[in-house]
Amino acid sequence: MEQEKPRLAVFKFASCDGCQLSLLDAEDQLLAVAGAVEIVYFPEATSRMEDGPYDIALVEGSITTLHDAERIQQIRKDSKYLMTIGACATAGGIQALRNWADTDEFMRAVYAKPEYIQVLESSTPISDHVKVDFELRGCPINQYQLIEVIQSLLAGRKPRTPQHSVCLDCKRRGTVCVTVAQGIACLGPVTQSGCHALCPSYHRGCYGCYGPAPQSNLVSLATHMEKEGDSRTEISHRLHNFNAYAPAFRNESQRLLEQDGE
DSSP states (O other): OOOOOOEEEEEEOBSOSHHHHHHHTTTHHHHHHHHHSEEEEOTTTOSOBOOSOEEEEEEESBBOSHHHHHHHHHHHHHEEEEEEESHHHHHOOGGGGGGGSOHHHHHHHHOSOGGGOOOOSSOBOGGGTSOOSEEEOBTTBOHHHHHHHHHHHHHTSOOOOOOSBHHHHHHHHTOOOHHHHHOOOOOGGGBBOOSSSHHHHTTOOOOOTTOBOTTOOHHHHHHHHHHTTOOHHHHHHHHSSTTTTSHHHHHHHHHHHHHHTO
Protein backbone atom coordinates (compact mmCIF):
# COMPACT_ATOMS: atom_id res chain seq x y z
CA MET A 1 0.00 0.00 0.00
CA GLU A 2 1.40 3.37 -1.02
CA GLN A 3 2.07 5.71 1.89
CA GLU A 4 0.16 8.99 1.82
CA LYS A 5 2.23 12.09 1.20
CA PRO A 6 2.27 14.96 3.74
CA ARG A 7 -0.35 17.59 2.90
CA LEU A 8 1.11 21.05 2.25
CA ALA A 9 -0.91 24.30 2.25
CA VAL A 10 0.24 27.86 1.50
CA PHE A 11 -1.79 30.78 2.86
CA LYS A 12 -1.62 34.52 2.22
CA PHE A 13 -2.53 37.42 4.48
CA ALA A 14 -1.54 41.11 4.07
CA SER A 15 1.54 40.99 1.82
CA CYS A 16 2.87 41.52 -1.70
CA ASP A 17 3.06 37.79 -2.62
CA GLY A 18 6.86 38.06 -3.00
CA CYS A 19 7.62 35.18 -0.65
CA GLN A 20 5.21 32.85 -2.44
CA LEU A 21 6.83 33.84 -5.73
CA SER A 22 10.22 32.96 -4.24
CA LEU A 23 8.90 29.45 -3.65
CA LEU A 24 7.65 29.21 -7.23
CA ASP A 25 10.97 30.53 -8.54
CA ALA A 26 12.80 27.62 -6.89
CA GLU A 27 11.95 25.59 -10.03
CA ASP A 28 13.98 22.32 -9.92
CA GLN A 29 14.13 22.30 -6.13
CA LEU A 30 10.39 22.95 -5.97
CA LEU A 31 9.75 19.99 -8.27
CA ALA A 32 11.61 17.76 -5.83
CA VAL A 33 9.49 19.07 -2.94
CA ALA A 34 6.30 18.75 -4.98
CA GLY A 35 7.14 15.11 -5.53
CA ALA A 36 7.51 14.51 -1.80
CA VAL A 37 4.36 16.32 -0.62
CA GLU A 38 0.79 16.79 -1.76
CA ILE A 39 0.10 20.49 -2.36
CA VAL A 40 -3.57 20.76 -1.43
CA TYR A 41 -3.97 24.54 -1.01
CA PHE A 42 -1.92 27.17 -2.84
CA PRO A 43 -4.09 29.85 -4.58
CA GLU A 44 -1.00 31.54 -6.05
CA ALA A 45 -0.12 28.41 -8.02
CA THR A 46 -3.17 26.19 -8.37
CA SER A 47 -6.97 26.21 -8.28
CA ARG A 48 -6.91 23.19 -5.99
CA MET A 49 -8.09 24.33 -2.56
CA GLU A 50 -8.88 21.58 -0.09
CA ASP A 51 -9.87 21.89 3.54
CA GLY A 52 -7.61 20.74 6.36
CA PRO A 53 -6.13 19.05 8.19
CA TYR A 54 -2.69 19.97 6.84
CA ASP A 55 0.67 18.51 7.79
CA ILE A 56 2.56 21.67 6.86
CA ALA A 57 1.15 25.18 6.52
CA LEU A 58 3.24 28.03 5.11
CA VAL A 59 1.85 31.44 5.99
CA GLU A 60 2.80 34.68 4.24
CA GLY A 61 1.60 38.12 5.33
CA SER A 62 0.63 39.99 8.47
CA ILE A 63 -2.67 40.29 10.33
CA THR A 64 -4.38 43.59 9.46
CA THR A 65 -8.11 42.85 9.65
CA LEU A 66 -10.49 41.23 12.13
CA HIS A 67 -11.35 38.60 9.51
CA ASP A 68 -7.67 37.67 9.16
CA ALA A 69 -7.31 37.44 12.94
CA GLU A 70 -10.14 34.90 12.95
CA ARG A 71 -8.90 33.02 9.86
CA ILE A 72 -5.41 32.41 11.26
CA GLN A 73 -6.95 30.74 14.31
CA GLN A 74 -8.66 28.19 12.08
CA ILE A 75 -5.50 27.62 10.04
CA ARG A 76 -3.60 26.94 13.26
CA LYS A 77 -6.22 24.40 14.35
CA ASP A 78 -6.04 22.68 10.95
CA SER A 79 -2.22 22.53 10.78
CA LYS A 80 0.16 20.12 12.43
CA TYR A 81 3.15 22.35 11.65
CA LEU A 82 2.80 26.07 10.92
CA MET A 83 5.69 28.08 9.49
CA THR A 84 5.62 31.81 8.80
CA ILE A 85 7.57 33.04 5.78
CA GLY A 86 8.82 36.57 5.17
CA ALA A 87 9.03 39.88 7.01
CA CYS A 88 5.27 40.49 6.90
CA ALA A 89 4.44 37.21 8.63
CA THR A 90 7.35 37.30 11.08
CA ALA A 91 7.47 41.02 11.94
CA GLY A 92 4.39 42.78 10.57
CA GLY A 93 6.07 43.91 7.34
CA ILE A 94 6.45 47.36 5.82
CA GLN A 95 2.75 47.93 6.49
CA ALA A 96 3.53 47.87 10.23
CA LEU A 97 4.82 51.43 9.82
CA ARG A 98 1.20 52.45 10.33
CA ASN A 99 1.54 51.21 13.92
CA TRP A 100 3.25 54.54 14.66
CA ALA A 101 0.66 56.61 12.80
CA ASP A 102 -3.05 57.41 12.59
CA THR A 103 -4.62 54.61 10.51
CA ASP A 104 -7.85 56.56 10.00
CA GLU A 105 -5.89 59.50 8.59
CA PHE A 106 -4.11 57.18 6.16
CA MET A 107 -7.42 55.76 4.94
CA ARG A 108 -8.91 59.23 4.43
CA ALA A 109 -5.88 60.23 2.37
CA VAL A 110 -5.87 57.10 0.18
CA TYR A 111 -9.48 56.02 -0.27
CA ALA A 112 -12.36 58.02 -1.71
CA LYS A 113 -14.80 56.07 0.48
CA PRO A 114 -12.83 55.17 3.64
CA GLU A 115 -16.04 54.13 5.41
CA TYR A 116 -15.99 50.94 3.35
CA ILE A 117 -12.52 49.95 4.58
CA GLN A 118 -12.32 47.81 7.68
CA VAL A 119 -8.84 47.30 9.13
CA LEU A 120 -7.23 46.92 12.52
CA GLU A 121 -5.24 49.84 13.90
CA SER A 122 -2.02 47.83 13.67
CA SER A 123 -0.29 45.30 11.45
CA THR A 124 1.06 42.43 13.51
CA PRO A 125 3.03 39.23 12.90
CA ILE A 126 1.34 35.83 12.91
CA SER A 127 3.06 34.87 16.17
CA ASP A 128 1.11 37.61 17.98
CA HIS A 129 -2.05 35.58 17.33
CA VAL A 130 -1.16 31.88 17.25
CA LYS A 131 1.67 29.51 18.07
CA VAL A 132 4.24 29.42 15.27
CA ASP A 133 6.53 26.39 14.91
CA PHE A 134 9.20 28.04 12.75
CA GLU A 135 9.87 31.52 11.38
CA LEU A 136 11.70 32.09 8.11
CA ARG A 137 12.84 35.70 7.77
CA GLY A 138 13.43 37.87 4.73
CA CYS A 139 11.86 40.37 2.35
CA PRO A 140 11.53 38.26 0.35
CA ILE A 141 12.62 34.94 1.84
CA ASN A 142 15.60 33.02 0.57
CA GLN A 143 14.05 30.26 -1.56
CA TYR A 144 16.85 27.84 -0.76
CA GLN A 145 16.29 28.32 2.96
CA LEU A 146 12.60 27.56 2.47
CA ILE A 147 13.36 24.38 0.54
CA GLU A 148 15.84 23.40 3.27
CA VAL A 149 13.20 23.82 5.98
CA ILE A 150 10.59 21.82 4.08
CA GLN A 151 13.08 19.05 3.35
CA SER A 152 14.12 19.04 7.02
CA LEU A 153 10.52 18.60 8.11
CA LEU A 154 10.05 15.72 5.71
CA ALA A 155 13.27 14.08 6.95
CA GLY A 156 12.48 14.67 10.61
CA ARG A 157 15.58 16.77 11.32
CA LYS A 158 16.18 20.29 12.58
CA PRO A 159 16.37 22.92 9.80
CA ARG A 160 19.81 24.41 9.16
CA THR A 161 19.32 28.13 8.60
CA PRO A 162 21.99 30.76 9.36
CA GLN A 163 21.88 32.70 12.61
CA HIS A 164 24.92 34.92 12.11
CA SER A 165 24.90 38.56 10.99
CA VAL A 166 25.37 39.94 7.47
CA CYS A 167 28.88 41.11 8.44
CA LEU A 168 30.16 37.53 8.43
CA ASP A 169 28.85 37.08 4.88
CA CYS A 170 30.78 40.18 3.79
CA LYS A 171 33.98 38.72 5.25
CA ARG A 172 33.38 35.37 3.56
CA ARG A 173 32.79 37.05 0.19
CA GLY A 174 35.76 39.36 0.59
CA THR A 175 33.50 42.42 0.42
CA VAL A 176 35.14 45.51 1.86
CA CYS A 177 33.09 47.00 4.72
CA VAL A 178 31.10 49.92 3.30
CA THR A 179 30.97 51.60 6.71
CA VAL A 180 34.72 51.47 7.34
CA ALA A 181 35.82 52.23 3.77
CA GLN A 182 33.12 54.66 2.64
CA GLY A 183 31.34 55.85 5.76
CA ILE A 184 28.02 54.39 4.55
CA ALA A 185 25.47 53.60 7.26
CA CYS A 186 24.81 49.86 7.33
CA LEU A 187 22.57 47.60 9.42
CA GLY A 188 24.70 44.55 8.59
CA PRO A 189 26.13 44.13 12.13
CA VAL A 190 22.64 43.67 13.60
CA THR A 191 20.85 41.92 10.70
CA GLN A 192 20.47 38.16 10.33
CA SER A 193 22.09 36.56 7.31
CA GLY A 194 20.00 35.37 4.39
CA CYS A 195 20.88 37.39 1.29
CA HIS A 196 24.64 36.66 1.18
CA ALA A 197 25.33 40.36 1.83
CA LEU A 198 23.80 41.48 -1.46
CA CYS A 199 23.61 45.24 -0.82
CA PRO A 200 27.17 45.71 0.54
CA SER A 201 28.50 43.87 -2.53
CA TYR A 202 27.03 46.75 -4.56
CA HIS A 203 28.49 49.42 -2.24
CA ARG A 204 25.23 50.01 -0.38
CA GLY A 205 24.47 49.63 3.30
CA CYS A 206 22.32 46.75 4.53
CA TYR A 207 18.62 47.61 4.92
CA GLY A 208 17.85 44.90 7.47
CA CYS A 209 15.65 42.78 5.17
CA TYR A 210 16.13 39.64 7.28
CA GLY A 211 15.42 41.27 10.61
CA PRO A 212 17.53 41.48 13.76
CA ALA A 213 20.20 38.84 14.27
CA PRO A 214 20.22 36.97 17.59
CA GLN A 215 21.82 38.99 20.41
CA SER A 216 22.35 41.98 18.11
CA ASN A 217 23.60 45.11 19.88
CA LEU A 218 21.33 47.84 18.49
CA VAL A 219 22.38 50.40 21.10
CA SER A 220 26.06 50.07 20.15
CA LEU A 221 25.35 50.45 16.43
CA ALA A 222 23.04 53.42 16.99
CA THR A 223 25.68 55.09 19.16
CA HIS A 224 28.28 54.62 16.40
CA MET A 225 25.94 56.05 13.76
CA GLU A 226 25.23 59.04 15.97
CA LYS A 227 28.95 59.68 16.42
CA GLU A 228 29.32 59.56 12.64
CA GLY A 229 26.84 62.42 12.30
CA ASP A 230 23.42 60.79 11.95
CA SER A 231 20.61 62.20 14.05
CA ARG A 232 18.60 59.93 16.32
CA THR A 233 15.57 60.50 14.10
CA GLU A 234 17.54 59.44 11.01
CA ILE A 235 18.74 56.27 12.75
CA SER A 236 15.21 55.50 13.91
CA HIS A 237 13.89 55.93 10.38
CA ARG A 238 16.59 53.53 9.15
CA LEU A 239 15.20 50.90 11.52
CA HIS A 240 11.66 51.66 10.34
CA ASN A 241 11.89 49.45 7.30
CA PHE A 242 10.82 45.95 6.29
CA ASN A 243 11.18 44.64 9.85
CA ALA A 244 10.28 47.81 11.72
CA TYR A 245 8.00 46.00 14.18
CA ALA A 246 10.47 43.23 15.03
CA PRO A 247 11.00 43.67 18.81
CA ALA A 248 14.73 44.52 18.69
CA PHE A 249 14.34 47.11 15.90
CA ARG A 250 11.10 48.47 17.36
CA ASN A 251 12.50 48.92 20.87
CA GLU A 252 15.66 50.66 19.71
CA SER A 253 13.85 53.01 17.32
CA GLN A 254 11.42 53.89 20.12
CA ARG A 255 14.30 54.58 22.50
CA LEU A 256 15.93 56.88 19.97
CA LEU A 257 12.71 58.78 19.29
CA GLU A 258 12.08 59.21 23.01
CA GLN A 259 15.62 60.52 23.55
CA ASP A 260 15.27 62.83 20.55
CA GLY A 261 12.12 64.30 22.10
CA GLU A 262 13.81 65.13 25.39
